[in-house]
Amino acid sequence: EDNYFDHTLLQTEMKSYFTYKGLNSIVGFGITKEELFRRDFSNNPEQDLKFIYGQLDATAFNKVNIILGSRYDNYTNYTPVVSNKLALGFPLTNKIQINGSVGTGFKTPDFRQQYFDFTNSTIGYIVLGRDVAVDRLGDMQNVQEIVPFSELRSPLRSETSLNINIGLRYNPSDNFSFDFNFFNNKVNDLIEWKLVATGKNNINIYSYFNVNQVETKGLEFNTTYKKKNTWEIKFGYQLLYAYDTEIVRNIKNETSYFARDAETLTSVNLNKDDYFGLFNRSRHMGTAKLNYHLNDKTDLNAMLTYRSKYALSDSNGNDILDAYDKFIDGYSLCDIGITYQISALKSCQIGVKNMFGFTNPEYISNIAGRLYYMNFKINFK
Numbered sequence: 001e002d003n004y005f006d007h008t009l010l011q012t013e014m015k016s017y018f019t020y021k022g023l024n025s026i027v028g029f030g031i032t033k034e035e036l037f038r039r040d041f042s043n044n045p046e047q048d049l050k051f052i053y054g055q056l057d058a059t060a061f062n063k064v065n066i067i068l069g070s071r072y073d074n075y076t077n078y079t080p081v082v083s084n085k086l087a088l089g090f091p092l093t094n095k096i097q098i099n100g101s102v103g104t105g106f107k108t109p110d111f112r113q114q115y116f117d118f119t120n121s122t123i124g125y126i127v128l129g130r131d132v133a134v135d136r137l138g139d140m141q142n143v144q145e146i147v148p149f150s151e152l153r154s155p156l157r158s159e160t161s162l163n164i165n166i167g168l169r170y171n172p173s174d175n176f177s178f179d180f181n182f183f184n185n186k187v188n189d190l191i192e193w194k195l196v197a198t199g200k201n202n203i204n205i206y207s208y209f210n211v212n213q214v215e216t217k218g219l220e221f222n223t224t225y226k227k228k229n230t231w232e233i234k235f236g237y238q239l240l241y242a243y244d245t246e247i248v249r250n251i252k253n254e255t256s257y258f259a260r261d262a263e264t265l266t267s268v269n270l271n272k273d274d275y276f277g278l279f280n281r282s283r284h285m286g287t288a289k290l291n292y293h294l295n296d297k298t299d300l301n302a303m304l305t306y307r308s309k310y311a312l313s314d315s316n317g318n319d320i321l322d323a324y325d326k327f328i329d330g331y332s333l334c335d336i337g338i339t340y341q342i343s344a345l346k347s348c349q350i351g352v353k354n355m356f357g358f359t360n361p362e363y364i365s366n367i368a369g370r371l372y373y374m375n376f377k378i379n380f381k
Contacts, residue, residue: 006036006037007034007035007036007111008033008034008035008036008037009032009033009034010032010033010034011030011031011032011033012030012031012032013028013029013030014028014029014030015027015028016028022058022059023056023057023058024056024057024058025054025055025056025057026053026054026055026057027053027054028052028053028054029050029051029052029053030050030051030052031048031049031050031051032047032048032049032051033046033047033048033049034046034047034048034049034111035047036111036115038115045111045114045115045131046076047075047076047077047108047111048075048076049073049074049075049076050073050074051071051072051073051074052071052072053069053070053071053072054069054070054071055067055068055069055070056068056069063090063091064088064089064090065088065089065090066086066087066088067085067086067087067088068085068086068087069084069085069086069103070082070083070084070085071083071084073106075108078108078158081106081158081160083103083104083105083106084103084104085101085102085103085104086101086102086103087099087100087101087103088100088101095170095171095172096168096169096170096171097168097169098166098167098168099165099166099167099168099169100165100166100167101163101164101165102162102163102164102165103162103163104160104161104162104163105159105160105161105162105163106158106159106160106161107158107159107161107191108158108159109130109155109156109157109158109191109208111129112129113129113130113156113191113208114129114130114131114132114155114156114208115129115131115132116128116129116132117129117132117136120365122361122365123361123362123365124201124202124203124204125203125204125205125206126199126203126204126205126206127193127205127206127207128196128205128206128207129207129208130152130155130156130207130208130209131155133149133152133196133207134149134152134153137149137152137196137197137205140199140200140205141200142199142200143197143198143199143205144197144198144199145196145197146195146196146197146198147194147195147196147197147209149196149197151209152196152207156191156208156209156210157189157210158189159187159188159189159190159191160187160188160189161185161186161187161188162185162186163183163184163185164183164184164185165181165182165183166181166182166183167179167180167181167182168180168181175225175226175227175228176223176224176225176226177223177224178221178222178223179220179221179222179223180219180220180221181219181220181221182217182218182219183216183217183218183219183220184215184216184217185215185216185217186213186214186215186245187211187213187214187215187216188212188213188214189210189211189212190210190211190214191208191209191210191211192208192209192210192211192278192279192280193206193207193208193209194206194207194209194279194313195312195313195314204313211244211278212244212246213244213245213246214242214243214244214245214278215241215242215243215245216240216241216242216243217240217241218238218239218240218241219238219239220236220237220238220239221235221236221237221238222234222235222236222237223235223236229293230292230293231290231291231292231293232289232290232291233288233289233290234287234288234289235286235287235288235289236286236287236288237284237285237286237287238284238285238286239283239284240281240282240283240284240285241277241283242277242278242281243275243277243278244277244278244320247275247320248272248275251270251271251272251275252272256269257269257270257275257318257320257322258270258318259274259316259318259322259323259324259325260316260324261324262324268324270318270320270322270323270324273323274322274323274324275320275321275322276311276321276322276323276325277321278321279310279311279312279313279314279321280310280311280312281310282307282308282309282310282330283308283309284306284307284308284330285305285306285307285308286305286306287303287304287305287306288303288304289301289302289303289304290302290303296341297340297341297342298338298339298340298341299338299339300336300337300338301336301337301338301339302334302335302336302337303334303335303336304332304333304334305332305333305334306330306331306332307330307331307332308330309327309328309329309330310327310328311325311326311327311328312328312363328360328363328364329360331358331360331364332356332358333353333354333356333358333367334354334355334356335351335352335353335354335355336351336352336355337349337350337351337352338350338351345378345379345380345381346376346377346378346379347376347377348374348375348376348377349373349374349375349376349377350372350373350374350375351372351373352370352371352372352373353370353371353373354367354368354369354370354371355370356370357369357370
């Protein structure tokens with residue numbers, strides 16, 4: 001008998017804007033009700049949220065832009081929490097501005113992380129939500145335990161975070177801009193998925209876990225150049241370091257982590273430089289976009305994206321991602337399209353996604369290969 005589910009989401013929100021003596025304010029509140037019905041559930045999971053928020057936007061000393069915001073969230077089954085944020089913007093010159101922000105964040109586990117039950121028989125993997133994992137694993141035969149199933153019995157905890165950003169914007173001319181942003185985020189109980197077991201025919205089975213303490217830090221760079229109304233080029237880059245701080249602390253305290261060198265087959269005692277970080281995180285990401293206005297009716301757009309190597313699971317049995325694990329190679333994707341404006345209300349677009357036909361079906365099942373498309377759009381007045 002086929003399984004199915006119904007996911008119902010109802011959200012109501014009221015928001016008000018007002019200005020008083022140069023002070024711009026936003027106040028809002030709302031209620032969200034979420035319900036999931038599945039054939040194989042004896043009880044229908046529900047999640048209710050009541051929230052209220054406010055934001056003040058002002059300019060001090062005729063130069064410093066100040067934004068102060070706060071939000072109160074009250075979820076069923078979770079302790080109510082208040083999240084706050086302070087952001088500042090200060091122009092050094094008419095071409096250079098410094099921005100900074102500090103804030104706290106909060107995120108509850110979503111229904112996917114709690115109740116997901118998905119099997120990809122083509123690629124060969126299963127993803128189970130935390131609340132259904134133990135029962136589903138118990139129903140399977142020939143399951144090889146990788147993570148003790150007892151660790152799956154406790155519910156997922158909510159994420160909390162402290163986020164710090166410092167940025168600089170430089171506009172050397174009206175058609176040229178640079179943006180730099182340095183970030184440091186400390187997250188408690190980050191929700192991550194990882195390999196928990198292997199099933200029949202060596203199929204991988206994944207579920208969700210909390211990582212007690214995580215730090216992500218790095219920089220982002222974006223630049224835009226415009227040539228009148230003819231063309232526009234954008235470049236973006238991110239450098240990311242994402243670590244489990246407990247592992248970093250253990251290595252500093254000389255706790256031994258070992259890995260096997262795939263070439264020499266010898267056991268290696270890992271140092272801090274061998275620890276790569278969190279799974280499914282690339283050190284480098286980049287994008288390049290081109291928009292070219294050929295004439296009044298025709299536009300050309302192209303985008304190139306790059307992702308450096310990363311790993312989905314531990315391959316040498318030490319439960320951390322290190323330099324001796326098996327990584328998925330970095331890759332690039334290129335998309336190109338042409339839009340033709342037939343009339344004021346009609347347009348068509350043709351293009352190619354993943355123009356060079358990159359695929360990696362073993363590890364990246366969501367990239368299907370080269371895709372040709374055509375869109376026809378009509379706007380009604």
